[in-house]
Amino acid sequence: MNPEDLLRLVTTVMPYGKYKGxxxxxxxxxxxxxxxxxxxxxxxxxxxxxxxxxxxxxxxxPLLEPLRKA
Structure with a gap:
């Protein structure tokens, strides 16, 4: 894992499936x-x-919360 992956978790949208979007x-x-x-x-x-x-x-x-605000 690299630090950019954490930012990707809060910016990448699920492209398919039950939770698409x-x-x-x-x-x-x-x-x-x-x-x-x-x-x-x-x-x-x-x-x-x-x-x-x-x-x-x-x-x-909860470690992702600060990244949501950035």
Whole structure:
């Protein structure tokens, strides 16, 4: 992970699926956990979803708040 990935979590929009149009940082934990069980998609979106799931699972979501205001 690099620091730019954290900014991407609060700016990248989910391009498809049930939560299409939502910022990745705003996806619910159960949806991220579903991807963790079923498999993350290939590419950048999958990498960001995996990172967000890890952050959500470990209670690190509040670390993204300052980036939302920037």
């Amino acid at each position: 939502r910022v990745i940082a705003d996806l619910p934990g159960h949806y991220l956990n579903w991807f963790a069980r079923e498999g993350f998609p290939q590419g950048e979106i999958g990498r960001l979803l995996a990172l967000m799931q890890e952050m959500d699972h470990n209670g690190l979501k």
